[in-house]
Amino acid sequence: MNTCEITLRGVRLRPLASGALFWDEPELLCLSDLHLGKSDRIARRTGTLMPPYETRDALMRIEADLAATGARTVICLGDSFDDLAAAQSLDEDERLWLARLQAGRRWIWIEGNHDPGPVDLGGTHLAELRQGPLTFRHIAEPGARGEVSGHYHPKARIVARGRQISRACFLFDAERLILPAYGTYTGGLIWTAPELRGLLGREARAALVGEPLHVLPVPAA
């Protein structure tokens, strides 16, 4: 386990190699943009039949993160399901697996633009959550302070030694933190995109997902 830390409004947060965020003192694990059931939605809308394994792959990684951190609260920061019908598409095994992960924990579904309503899968459904000095919501709001959000699937791109390396990343400055997408079937928005650059201050940094986590300043453009 790495030792990288981010301080937001005096709260010390730990980005994990998996792309999840851990807050020690309330034992809170935050995951964003799981996009469970994405293959189902693609099949329904386009007819293309992707390998239908993204849900079990994400559940397996969540299980590992829960085991490693012993989290008592889990916040899924929106776009947990690729759409509301995709939430219905989980098969029996996957539902039971999710229920097992939820057992004995506080589990919060924050609503996202893909999943704007409650789902019948246990846990609490909220538009956003305030915990201590922090606000957890799906899409960052301009001017917010002490905010943890997702939505954009930020990814870093580095060119070094004639090679280009792309990695999902956490983006943060003193006031906000944007989580990478945790879901298996997710792409990314480049860290220098105007949507992202406009939200973060000049001193913004990125923590690149992986073992170990590399922390870099975000380039201007």
Add this chain to the structure above:
Amino acid sequence: MGALPPNITSWFDHRGWQVHPHQHALLDRAEEPAVLLIAPTGGGKTLAGFLPTLAALADGAHTGLHTLYISPLKALAADIRRNLGTPIAEIGLPIRVEDRTGDTSATQKKRQRADPPHILLTTPESLALLLSYEDAPRMFAGLRRVIVDEIHALAESKRGDQLMLALARLQTFCPGLRRVGLSATVEDPGAIARFLALHPDPCEIVYADPGPEPDISMLETGERPPWSGGGGRYAIPAVLEAVKQHRTTLIFHNTRAQAEIFFHELWLANDESLPIGIHHGSLAREQRERVEGAMAAGDLRAIVCTGSLDLGIDWGDVDLVIQVGAPKNVKRLVQRIGRANHRYNAPSKALLVPANRFEVVECVAALEAVKARDLDGEPRGRGPRDVLCQHILIAACAGPFGADDLYAEVIRAGAYARLTRAEFDACLDFVATGGYALRAYDRWQRLKQRPDGLWELRDPRAATRIRMNLGTIQDTDTLKVRLKNRMGGKPLGEVEEAFAATLTPGDTFLIGGQVVRYEGLREMTVEVTRRADKPPKIATFMGTKFATSTQLSARILRMFQQESWPELPGHTGEWLGLQRRFSKLPEADRLLIESFPHDGRLHTCVYGFAGRNAMQTLGLLVTARMDEMGLAPMGFVSTDYAVLIWGLEILEDPAPLFAADDLRKTFETWLAGNAVMKRTFRAVATIAGLLERNIPTSARKSGRQATFSSDILYDTLAKYDPDHLLMQITREEALRGLVDFGRIEEMLARTEGRIDHVVLDRLTPLAAPLFLEPGRVPVQGGATERILAEAADRIIAEAGLAS
């Protein structure tokens, strides 16, 4: 049949032309189910294919489509339309000829479906698209003949497999359909004939007079060729001299990058400003058309080119072909040589320019093979199943179908004759349900079976998206290059995305023979200016890097066993003699491995002679095994004939490294994470219809985070469903192409563990050129992480931040 109507005969007489014997032969065989014509370029091959059609249509009695002509190039279809227009107009034949390609307008296409011409000229992709419409049987009703031009080229790719499946489909609508194939000289005409004919119909092969022996030799230069490299720069004065002495010269190169460099250097030395152009597949269409136009008008003295000129348009006035770099493959050399002196019965003239000392040996071996008419080629594999999956989708677009009927039809295509019913069913299952082992799509199947047993699209609207993604040609990840200006900028061509990613504003590179300066990236277009203030980088272009063929490699190994080499230039013969004195020369049935220290590192050189792709793979596998054994390999470099590995530990016993089973096991593991495999998978998944290259505008999402990389699908299947159909197909392809494990197997089979390990205290003559070879590969012991860590430290230090 067999006789030409008098008006056609008199047109020939009027022109003072004779009907060639092979043209007669095709007329005589007009009613045969399939005929293959093998003829050199310029032998009136295309006319031979069309004469029976012209004869049959001369009386104006036929209505509707009569002959379908398929060519691999759109440009060729347009060219043929013009060429056929002349006799049809002059004889006054009542025949309508039209072409239909990706460039044809939508109105024209629609009209062609309702009212088809007598002769339709098209490409395999446009034909596949036509067959996906419900009205295909009506459009093709009455079709009598199909002519497949340049069939030798189509047979080398999946486009040919797709075409043959389409023809099997057509044959169901038109049972009396006759097939004619037109081919350049090939090593195994029987294989092309089986590929062409409806299985198990016979296919007669007609050989046109091959014409006089080509006049082919190695270019004499004052300069000695260098020890390594592929540019052929040393030969520029001699090449310019040859260009001056001929009317028009084609200068072939093996790669686009080499063509660019050579062209650039040629112009620096072109004191007389001879008009010389460049042509390759990464240049913008406008640029290529300009060069083709100038060539047709006779305005150019030479064209520096690549395989993009291997096919197609007849340049009548070419009187010299120069091949720079070893030809790698004798068949392609012969076909290239044939591009000079198209006039029947004039000998083709060609010069070979070896780019380095080793290539001198390869060129001499190739010259001997040409003289002996000993052509080479890889045997054609079975019809690939990703193409079959697409064919099933095409069938579904056209309407409900029965699995039994479609299977019966598919196995009549020669390449699919041995497809088992179980294999077919697996493809159908993949198309219908995804074919996944651990979880099934039940509600959203792509195809569903109706109560009457026929299969149909679950959602008929899906047909539009399927049609948008037909074809087997793979777009590579390239970015367009444009001159930056207010009017949008002139297109220059394209470069690989990975190359573009390494550019920073101010860098310069070569494209279309000019040095341009990278200014920035705008909406996936590389913007450049004409400010050449730095020495140019070398742009990398996709495009095949050919491996030396198995047969040519074997010929070189046989040459090595000679006592002396009077046929080689003195410097090259002496070099081989020195190798024999200090070490050994490689032999075909043994594997020579040399180990020696050099420059503070320990080196091992493996002379596998398996071709560049397989040698690259061998380098990756052997270094992975050395890493496991604690031999700390640091990197390697490979060529067509050897791989040179360097590291920290001495290799005592190479035998365990080449134990076939262990090597295969390492291969399996290595495949899982390999970038080449992921690229192969992407191509397979795209052809099979899992990935879409084109999406309707209405369905495009704004945010780019909506799309995810196909590498994720590969990793997911490798983890949860490693035996999925697409993974099977991907592994099958790894035996050929860029991974080419098949040639490693061939090397293991021919040497059978007979290893000669020569340990020396210094490097050997044969290994020396490898030290100068570009393309060194560092061994990836977590190299990516290391580079990332370095970059992070550096950026942080530059930003004045503490880590």
